[in-house]
Every structure is written in structure tokens, then in C-alpha cells.
Amino acid sequence: MIVVTTPTGTIGRQVLARLVDRRAPVRVIVRDPSRLPAHLVREIDVVVGSHRDPAVVARAFTDAQAVFWLVPVDPRATGPTSAFVDFTRPACAALRHGTTVRRVVGISALGRGFSRPAGLATASLAMDDLIAGTGVAYRALTMPAFMENLFMHAGTIREQGVIYSPVTADLPLPTVATRDVAAVAARLLCDGAWTGQDAVPLLGPEDLTFDEIARILTGVLGRPVRYQRIPVERYTATLVGQGMSAAMARAMADMLTAKNDGLDQLVGRGPEHATPTAFRDWCRQVFAPALDSVAVESSSRRFS
Template sequence: MIVVTTPTGHIGRQVLDHVLAAGRPVRVVVRDPAGLPAEVRDRVEVVPGSHGDPDVVARAFDGADAVFWLVPADRRAAGPVEAYREFSRPAVEALTGQRVVGITALGRGTPLAGHAGHVTGSLAMDDLIAGTGVPFRALAAATFMDNVLRQVRGIKERGMLFDAVSPDHVQPMVARRDIAAVAARLLLDDTWTGQEEVPLLGPENLSGNDVTAIMSDVLGFPVRYGQVPGAAFKEQLIGAGLSEAMAQSMLDMAIAKDKGLDDGVTRAPRHAIDTPTTFRRWCEDVLKPAVEAA
């Protein structure tokens, strides 16, 4: 039995699709079972509720062999450690030796990791899981290409992409679909043991200016990159509904990335094999249809 958390989320639903396609028995933890497509509900065992609830995870993990673990950050949390580590504590206490595949972030081992907002919280969560001694694969993902989708309307109407990171800073980027594929592969493989961090870098490093040049070419109209000053970036996030602490966490993460948080892993051929989607291909497959439909 494989347990999938966040089965209606951007990554979780793709993980679920892969696991179901392999014919394995699946149990999902979901706040609102109605959010699952009817054809999926008929093929899975549903445990309703939050995977931060002790009773829910105890039921979900009972008799399970593997767990896909992803924490959606609480926009109103008191801070990133509370959003990630403390949310995960009930699940960690419910583990009884299951293999765990979790989604986390790059940055471990760098001087910036302790002051990197959401990343710091994610790494604290990983330490909590690892402390149980269960077999664990922490999928340390680079910046998601898919984050661009948050700005589809601005891209279409103004030809602009905004972020707090410097326009010339080069960093790895990865597609969510590649992350889901790696997670599903590990969930379906019952031969691995021990604990390991698996960096998911995508096939190339790109700057903000590189990204908008590719977008311009694929979309057929010019898109420019605009760097948002830190204070304005934080205020925009608070205006969008984040708590002050979580807005600061997002800013801290952006600052750390700009200083090289994601540069600690040396790129190897394995990274392009595990996460093959280029940004251009992602733009052709995902961004262009989204912009045309906006």
C-alpha cells in the first residue's frame, strides 16, 4: 500500500496518476474527497482530513509500505519552521518503518541554509523525518518552472515577469512533472533502503533574463524581466494574504537564492536524466497554452 498526500495538488496528483498507472494499491489523504475526480475516487482508499492531524495520519499509515510526503506551506503560519517541521510532527510520530519520499528544497550544507525562509523550514522537516531512522529519500528541488504560471495574466497583458532575484543570477530550474515522475519511481521501487537527498536540478541553469528570452521566443511577443525590491516584494505577498512571517520567509528565500543557495550541488549527467524537461519545452507544453487561455 502506497500513501499519497496532497493528491489534488500540483505535484501530488501527478504522483497519484503514475502510481495508479502502475496498478499498485493506493491510499490518499485529502481534506475534501470531492476534489478527487470520480474515476480516481473509485480506485483509491480515501482517508479524509489533514495530513497534519495525528488521528488522520495514524489511519493513513496503518499497514502502508511507502508514503509520499508533501507539505503545502501554510500562508498564515507563524513561520516556516512551524509550517513545515511542526506540521509534519504528527506524521513523523505515526511512522513505523515505511519508506518515505518527501519533497524538499536545495540548500543543505550551504552557509545560507539557516536563513533561507521556506527552505530552512523544509530542511528542518527533513531532519525530523530522518531522525526516525525510516528509509527516506528527500527530493531536493530547484526553483519550479511552474511558478511562472502565477503571473500568466501579467505576462500576457504587460509582457512582464517579476521576481525578487537579480535578472542576471543563474540558477537551476525544474518542472513539477519531472519531480512527480522521480517521486513515483521511488515509491514504486521497494528495493531501496537508507536515507539520501536526491537533488532535482532540471537540465540547465538559467537567469531571469534567459527565462524571459525563451518565453518571448515561444510566445511570439516580447517579455521582459523586472526585479522587485525586497520591501515591495514582501508587501505584495502580505497583500496577497500571507502572514508577515511567511512573507518574510519568502523574501528570505529569494535573497538566499540570489546569493547562491541552490549552487551547492555540482551538476552531473544524472540530473538531466532524472529531470529532462527544458524550460523551452515546458513553455511550449504548459506556459503557451496557459497564456493563450488567459
């Protein structure tokens, strides 16, 4: 039995679909079962609740051999440690005490060995350490930015033709499509041979600057798109204005500032870290068809 957390989220739903396609036995932890794809419900076991709840985790882990672990980051959390580490403590308690789970595949961040705190990335790495401390076999899929993060800017791209961020405009950074992450996660979850603990960086096929991302979007969308770097204080204030707690907004800003200082470049790019989906292809296949509908929902995300 494989347990999938966040089965209705961007990555979790793709992991779930791949596991069902492989005919793997799957159990999901979900707050709202009505959000599960109707055609999959009859194929899986469902445990209703939050995977922060000790009772829910204990029930879901019963007779399971593997777990897909992803923390749904709460933008209103009191801080990144609460959002990542404290959220994960009940699962780690279950892993330590009599569970049948032998392997965990988690979604985490790049940045191991970075010389100073890096906000959300640092908290995610602390979560990895907590899971590893249980002794379970663990693979942390360590991420740069997701291509899907571009949907956070859908409103300003549609309405202003601008992407706003505090990241340096000409800094090449890796970015990965969530479908590629889900493919690696599903493969590892179905493979009962691996042991030990390790990180698995997934860097996409290329590094791109935000200026290059804007040029690609201009070509794909057929409308001008440009990138504008903004001060980190302005970025943080905007996040707070959108309802994020001050501590989580600062943690997000600290992570992006750390990216400017090399956070995502500590792992050298090599074929073992590459994933197949190119950003231009993802824009054509995913972002462009969805832009108008997503932009309506995110039109309040303005930095100007």
C-alpha cells in the same frame, strides 16, 4: 500500500496518476474528495482529512509500506517552522510508534550546508531532519524553483509583459518541471529495495537566468516579455498585500535572497541530477496553452 499526500496538488496528482498507471495499491489523504479525478477514485483508498491531524495520519499509515510526503505550505502560517516542521510532527510520531511504513519520499529544497538561514528552504530542510530522525528510510527530493512557479506571474505576463522578482536578472539557476519530479517520486515509491537516508537533487536539464526565461517566453508566446528585478522590500510588501502573513512573506523573500547568494548552486550539475523536460518545451506544452485562463485568476498579482 502507498500513501499519497496532497493528491489534488500540482505534484501529488501527478504522483497519484503514475502510481495508478503502475497498478500500485494507493491510499490518499485528502481534505475534499470531490477534487479527486473521478476515474481514479474507484482505484484507490481515500482517507478524508489533513495530514497534519494525528488521527488522520495514523489511520492512513495503517498497513502502508511507503509514503509520499509533501507539505501544502500555508501562506498565512505564523512562520516557516510552523508551516513545515510543526505540520510534520504528527506524521513523525506515527512513524516512530508501531507503523508499518518503511520508506518515505518527500519534497524538499536545495540548500544543505548554506551558511545562513534561507527562509522557506531552511524550514524544509529542518523538516527533512525531523523525518530522518524517526529512522525511516528517506529520500528527500531537493528542489530548485519549479517551472510551474511561473504561473504566479501569469497575470503580469499577460497584462504587462513583465516578470517581477528580487532575484538577480543574469544569475543562472536550475528549474525543474513537476512532471519530472512526480516521475522520480513514483519510481522510488514503487521500489522496495532502497534503504537509508539521502537527498536526491532534481535540477532540470539546464540553468537559466530570468533574462533568458523572458526571452524564451517572448519566442513561445509571440509577445514581448521582459524581466524586472525589484527590491526585496517591495516584493515582501506585495505578498503581504495579497494576504500572506508577514512572517511567511519574509521567509519567501529570505529564500530568494539566498538564491542570489548561491543557495541553489551548492550541488554541482551532473547527469545524475538532470531531468528531461526543457523549459522551452514546458512553456510550449503547459504554460502557453494555460496562460489566458490562469492569468484571469492571478491578475491581482501586480508588483508595479
